[in-house]
Amino acid sequence: MVAPMSDDPPEDDARRYHHGDLRRALIAVARQILETEGQSALSLRAVARQAKVSPAAPYHHFKDKADLLDAVAQEGWAALEETMADAQVGPTTTRDLMASLGGHYVAFARQNPALYQLMYTQSRDRGMPTELGGGQDESADRQVRTVVGLGQPDSPDLDLELAAIAARCAFHGLADLLSFKQYDDLKARMGGEEALVRAVLGHLTIFIDVPAEETP
Amino acid sequence: MVAPMSDDPPEDDARRYHHGDLRRALIAVARQILETEGQSALSLRAVARQAKVSPAAPYHHFKDKADLLDAVAQEGWAALEETMADAQVGPTTTRDLMASLGGHYVAFARQNPALYQLMYTQSRDRGMPTELGGGQDESADRQVRTVVGLGQPDSPDLDLELAAIAARCAFHGLADLLSFKQYDDLKARMGGEEALVRAVLGHLTIFIDVPAEETP
DNA sequence: TGTACATCAGTGAACGCGCGTTCACTGATGTAC
DNA sequence: TGTACATCAGTGAACGCGCGTTCACTGATGTAC
Secondary structure, three states, X not given: OOOOOXXXXXXXXXXXXXXXXXXXXXXXXXXXXXXXXXXXXXXXXXXXXXXXXXXXXXXXXXXXXXXXXXXXXXXXXXXXXXXXXXXXXXXXXXXXXXXXXXXXXXHHHHHOHHHHHHHHHHHHHHOOOHHHOOHHHHHHHHHHHHHOOOOOOOOOOHHHHHHHHHXXXXXXXXXXXXXXXXXXXXXXXXXXXXXXXXHHHHOEEEXXXXXXXXXX | OOOOOOOOOOOOOOOOOOOOOHHHHHHHHHHHHHHHHXXXXXXXHHHHHHOOOOOOXXXXXXXXXXXXXXXXXXHHHHHHHHHHHHOOOOXXXXXXXXXXXXXXXXXXXXXXXXXXXXXXXXXXXXXXOHHHOOHHHHHHHHHHHHHOOOOOOOOOOHHHHXXXXXXXXXXXXXXXXXXXXXXXXXXXXXXXXXXXXXXXXXXXXEOOOOOOOOOO
């Protein structure tokens, strides 16, 4: 029952009754709202509105609001994982690798601050998405574990695991702290945020016991 | 115009028309709601309700909801500062001091997880409370700076400042990461969260250039 | 010591709002025959 | 190739809710005289 005589082609590409891939679109819109208007503006209705769809439409793709948020967070973790993989291609020495990992990690968090926060909030509140067995979140550690230069990823080496966690703490803490205006001066003084990141990371050494024999 | 014949003493201590110190009470209730029901349950109305006061009463003490939240966060920063001061009384060596600071910092964050998060959220969103000139937030750095063992608090030594930030990153990151279920296994394996904290901190070394001459 | 009055800190009803979610529905699509 | 029909993915109106905030008010307190 479209207007009978007008040609009515798929129209600029939204606006059709069946959307095509509304699920993906909703996640994308959610990410955008998150970064442009912030967490508090991220309502299911706002997402539907901005996707040019009725408020009920999302329920065909997500159980409820939390389900959408989970999906967004999950996409975030996947993107971070990719970033961390990229970080490993250039460097050769352990020291460089650590700097590269740290730099990439922080850059990701800083370029997607609201997403990054959501990722952590979602993970904290609900545990990691069950179907991944916590894998998504552990991946960051696995990467770091690789970085640290010793042992295979899932090595049961306790020291290695602790070192990986230590690195992750430093990265996460740095990413989180950088959002404070308090450090703007310092950033400027040092010639940019990246320089500050490098400098701070340069002051942190991850200490690893020789993994020959575990020292409990 | 109280009930004419009944004795009507201050009653168990709430319930009087004039509360006494409603401002303080509201902050306390807010903190409690925060920790027992979480951030999302922290509405102005809920605070008023739990303080046994009408929804309009808080407006005599706070400009709006954000103002109350700021006050709560501020109390949090003050408490953290105290904790950090306490952390400095025992230890003698720099190494011990660092461990003590880290331990105390993390313990505070873990004992008041929702407060701790609110503190960071408030600071991020609104900059630090202006009348403090950012002092509240910097205090953590100042403490660490002392810990690191060199130089007077407001030393313009850049390396020292960076080292202090590095330490703070590690503390904050660790505190934040510990809330993940993901690490429950590891905590158990190591005999408790405190042990894990000590172990992770033991893998982190804050590296400081000799502060003789600044190396920019 | 007693009274008038300004000020302060409450009340409680009401406002408008946007939210998450549900419901009965309808248009579009694809498959069986 | 054409038609019937099940299924899917939308619509749009409505629900109840709790929220932040405002308003005209009133009870309690303290001060001046």
